[in-house]
Amino acid sequence: MWVRKVSSVGAIHATLRRRLDDLLDEEAETEVLSDEARAYLDGEDLDEDDKQHAEDEIAGLTVTSTDEQLQEEIDTLRDLVSLAEDLPVDSKAQKVRRFISQLLEEQPDEKLLLFTEYRDTLDYLLEYVQDEPWTDEILVIHGDVDKDERTRIEDEFNRGQSRLLFATDAASEGIDLQHSCHTMANYELPWNPNRLEQRIGRIHRYGQEEEVKVWNFLFDDTRESEIFEMLQTKVEEIRSQLGNTADVLGILDDIDVDSLIMESIENDEPPSATKEELEEMIEERQRTLEEWYERSLVDTSTFDAESRRQIQEVVDESEDVYGSEGDIRGFFERAVEAFGGEFENRGTNLYQAELPDGINSPGQDATFGPFTFDRDFAMDHEDITYLAPDTDVLQRLMARVLEDERGEVGLKLLPFVDTPGITYNYRVAFEDGTGDVIREETIPVFVDAAQEDAQQALGERVVEGDSVAAKPDIDDLRTVLDAQSGLRAAADRYVSVRVNEIKNHLQEKRYEETARELENLEEYAQAERERIESFIEEYERKADAGSDMDIAIRGQQERLEQLEHRIETRREELRRREQIISLAPEVENYSLTLPL
Numbered sequence: 039m040w041v042r043k044v045s046s047v048g049a050i051h052a053t054l055r056r057r058l059d060d061l062l063d064e065e066a067e068t069e070v071l072s073d074e075a076r077a078y079l080d081g082e083d084l085d086e087d088d089k090q091h092a093e094d095e096i097a098g099l100t101v102t103s104t105d106e107q108l109q110e111e112i113d114t115l116r117d118l119v120s121l122a123e124d125l126p127v128d129s130k131a132q133k134v135r136r137f138i139s140q141l142l143e144e145q146p147d148e149k150l151l152l153f154t155e156y157r158d159t160l161d162y163l164l165e166y167v168q169d170e171p172w173t174d175e176i177l178v179i180h181g182d183v184d185k186d187e188r189t190r191i192e193d194e195f196n197r198g199q200s201r202l203l204f205a206t207d208a209a210s211e212g213i214d215l216q217h218s219c220h221t222m223a224n225y226e227l228p229w230n231p232n233r234l235e236q237r238i239g240r241i242h243r244y245g246q247e248e249e250v251k252v253w254n255f256l257f258d259d260t261r262e263s264e265i266f267e268m269l270q271t272k273v274e275e276i277r278s279q280l281g282n283t284a285d286v287l288g289i290l291d292d293i294d295v296d297s298l299i300m301e302s303i304e305n306d307e308p309p310s311a312t313k314e315e316l317e318e319m320i321e322e323r324q325r326t327l328e329e330w331y332e333r334s335l336v337d338t339s340t341f342d343a344e345s346r347r348q349i350q351e352v353v354d355e356s357e358d359v360y361g362s363e364g365d366i367r368g369f370f371e372r373a374v375e376a377f378g379g380e381f382e383n384r385g386t387n388l389y390q391a392e393l394p395d396g397i398n399s400p401g402q403d404a405t406f407g408p409f410t411f412d413r414d415f416a417m418d419h420e421d422i423t424y425l426a427p428d429t430d431v432l433q434r435l436m437a438r439v440l441e442d443e444r445g446e447v448g449l450k451l452l453p454f455v456d457t458p459g460i461t462y463n464y465r466v467a468f469e470d471g472t473g474d475v476i477r478e479e480t481i482p483v484f485v486d487a488a489q490e491d492a493q494q495a496l497g498e499r500v501v502e503g504d505s506v507a508a509k510p511d512i513d514d515l516r517t518v519l520d521a522q523s524g525l526r527a528a529a530d531r532y533v534s535v536r537v538n539e540i541k542n543h544l545q546e547k548r549y550e551e552t553a554r555e556l557e558n559l560e561e562y563a564q565a566e567r568e569r570i571e572s573f574i575e576e577y578e579r580k581a582d583a584g585s586d587m588d589i590a591i592r593g594q595q596e597r598l599e600q601l602e603h604r605i606e607t608r609r610e611e612l613r614r615r616e617q618i619i620s621l622a623p624e625v626e627n628y629s630l631t632l633p634l
Contacts, residue, residue, distance in 0.1 A: 130255050131166045134225055137253065141221070142172055142201060146600060149201045149219040153210070153237050155226035157181065160206055163225065171569045175562075176202045179209040188213065195219070198555065199562045199608070210236040220248035225255050227266055268316065366427060367411045373435050384408055387415040388422065397434050406431060448629035450505040455633045458514040459486040460522065461500040462529045462628045466537055467621045468544055471614030477544060481623075483532055484631060485525040487517050492532035500631050514632045526625075533623050545618045552616040556609070563605045570598045 134152075141148055154160045157180050167173055177191045177200050188209075195203045196218040203209070203219075210233060219241050228234055242250040256266060370391075371381040377394035384390050390407030398404055409423040410416050416424035425432060450461075462485070467478040482497035518525075573594045581587040 130225070131163060134163070134223065134255055135167050135170065137223065138167070138172065138202070139170065143597075146597065147604065148221060149195065150203070150221050150223060151209075151215060151219050151241060152202070152204050152223045152225060154204070154206055155228060157206055159226055160204060164204065171565075172202065174565070175200045176204055179203065179205040179213075181206065181208045183208065199559060207233060207237070210240065213240055214243065214245075215240050216243045216246040220246060221251045221253075223253040223255065227254055227256070265316065363411045366425070366432070370411075370425065370432060370435065373439055377435075377438060379404075387412045393431065394438075397431060397438065399430060446627045448627065449510065450500060450503065450629050450631050451508050451510060451634055452500060452503050452505065452631065453634050454499060454503070455484075455496075455631055457486040457488050458518045458630075458632045459484055460518060460525045460529075460628055461485075461497050461631045462526070462533075463501070463626045464529075464533045464623045465626050466533070466540070466623045468541060469619045469621065470548070471617035471619070472611065474615075476548075476618070477540070480626065481533055481536060483529045485528045485532075487521040487525065490521075490524055490528040492528050494532070494536070500629065506634060508634065510632050515630065518630050518632070530623075537620050537623060541618055541620045548616055548618055552612050555612055559605065559608055559612070563601065566601050567598065570594055570601065574598075 192213045374381045379394040380392040382390045387410045393404050409425045464481045482501045484497040485492045577587040577590045
C-alpha cells in the first residue's frame with residue numbers, strides 16, 4: 039500500500055476503498071494467501087495480472103483477532119477514505135494534465151505514450167482528464183485488452199489521428215511505436231529498472247529517427263523521488279563503466295526495494311539510511327560483476343537487453359526460415375553429391391564430406407569435417423564443427439544451387455499424381471499507391487499434359503509431397519517436355535485469374551478500411567476546428583473588450599491552417615493507400631511432376 043501511496047492519490051484511494059469493502063463483506067475475507075500473493079509480499083516483480091490478483095487477495099486478508107479490532111480497522115479505513123475523497127487537489131495529476139495540454143498545443147503533430155503502474159491509477163487518470171478537449175484521442179492498453187484489440191490500438195496510434203496512448207506495463211512489451219512517437223511520460227515509476235527499460239524500449243529502438251524524450255512525474259521530497267534518482271544515477275554510472283545495459287540492470291534484479299523502504303518506515307529511519315543500504319548492495323554486486331568480466335574476458339558492450347531479445351526472436355524463428363536439422367542435412371547431402379562431391383556418415387551425428395570445386399574456402403583442402411548438424415553434440419565435442427545454417431560452406435552451397443539451373447528445375451515422382459505434368463511456383467505481390475507491399479505469396483500451379491488443366495490445390499500437394507526414389511518413365515518425361523510451352527501458357531492464364539481475384543478482394547477490403555479512416559478523420563478534423571475556433575472567438579471577445587489579443591488570435595489561426603494542411607495530407611495518403619497494384623507474377627521455379 040505504501041508504494042501505491044507515493045504513486046498517486048487515485049491508486050491509494052482505490053486500495054483503501056477496496057480494503058474497506060472487503061472487510062464489510064464477510065464472504066470476501068481471506069485467511070490463507072496463495073503462492074502469488076506471498077511472492078508479491080516477498081517483493082517479487084509479478085506481471086500485471088498476477089499483481090492485481092495478489093493485491094485483491096491481500097486486500098481481503100483478515101489479520102484482526104477480535105471483533106473490536108476489526109471494527110477499529112473499519113473505522114480507521116472510513117476516515118482515510120473520507121480524507122482521500124476530500125483532497126482538493128492532486129498535484130501530480132494536475133501537472134500531467136497541463137503537460138499534455140501544453141505539448142499538444144505547442145506541437146500538434148506530437149504523440150505521447152504515458153505509463154501508469156496500476157490499473158486503478160489508469161482509470162483515475164482517465165476520469166480526471168475526461169473534460170479535456172483531447173480526451174477522445176486517448177487510446178488505452180491494460181491487462182484486460184486482448185491481443186487483437188492491442189494490435190488494432192497499436193495500428194491506430196502508429197497510423198491514425200489519435201495522439202495519446204495511456205497504458206499499464208501490459209504495453210511495455212510486444213508493441214513497436216518508434217516510427218510514430220518519441221515522447222514518453224511515466225506517471226508512476228517501477229522500482230525495477232528493467233521494467234523501465236522495457237517501457238522506453240517501445241519507442242527507443244531500431245528505426246527511431248528522433249531524439250527520445252522521457253518525462254518522469256514524482257512527488258518532491260519523498261522517499262520515492264530520492265531513491266529513484268539515486269537508482270538512476272547508479273545505473274548510469276555503472277553503465278558508463280561496464281557498457282552492458284543488460285548486465286547492469288541485472289545487478290538490481292534480486293534487490294527488493296519495496297521491502298527496504300517498508301523496513302525503513304517501520305523503524306522510523308530517514309530516507310538517507312535506505313539510500314545508503316541500497317548503494318552498498320549495488321556496489322557489492324558491481325564489484326562481483328567486474329571480477330567476472332575480468333575472468334571471462336567478455337566484451338560487455340556487445341549486446342543490450344533489447345538486442346538480446348531480438349537475437350532470441352531470430353533463434354526462435356530460425357527453424358521456420360532454414361528448416362529443421364534433418365532438412366539441412368538432407369539438403370547438404372543431396373547438393374554436395376549433385377555437384378560431384380561425396381558425403382559420408384562417420385558415426386552417430388558425425389559426418390565428413392569431399393566438397394565440390396568452389397565450395398570449400400580458398401586455400402583449404404576439399405575434405406570437410408568431421409562435422410555435425412546437431413548443436414548439442416557439437417557443444418560436447420570441441421573438435422567437431424557445427425554446420426549451422428549460416429556456415430560459409432552451407433551458404434556457398436546454397437548460392438551454387440540457386441545459380442545453377444538445377445535450382446530452378448526439379449523432378450518429382452508422386453503416388454497421388456495420375457497424369458504427367460509440370461508444377462510452377464509463381465511469386466505474386468501487391469502494393470498500394472504508397473509503394474508499400476501489402477501482400478506477397480507463392481502460388482503453386484500443377485498443369486497436366488493431357489488436358490492442360492491448371493490446379494492450385496494439387497500444386498500445393500506437389501510442393502509438400504516427398505518424391506519417391508525411382509526411375510522416371512521416359513515416355514512420361516518426353517510427353518511433359520514436348521508440351522512445356524502449352525503448359526506454361528495454361529499456368530499463366532490461371533495465375534492471371536487468381537491475381538485478379540486476390541486483387542479484387544484486397545481492393546474491397548481496402549475500400550472499407552479507407553472509408554472508416556476517412557470518416558474518423560473528418561470527425562476528428564471537425565472537432566479540432568470547433569475547438570480552435572472557440573479559442574479564436576474567445577480571444578476576439580477579449581480584444582473587443584480592450585485586451586491586446588493579436589498574437590494569440592494569429593497563433594490560433596496558424597494552428598487552424600496547420601490543421602487543414604495535416605488533414606489534407608492525410609486524405610491524400612489515404613487515397614494513395616486505397617489504390618491496389620498487382621505486380622507481374624514471376625515463376626520462381628518449376629518441377630516436372632510424374633506419376634509412379
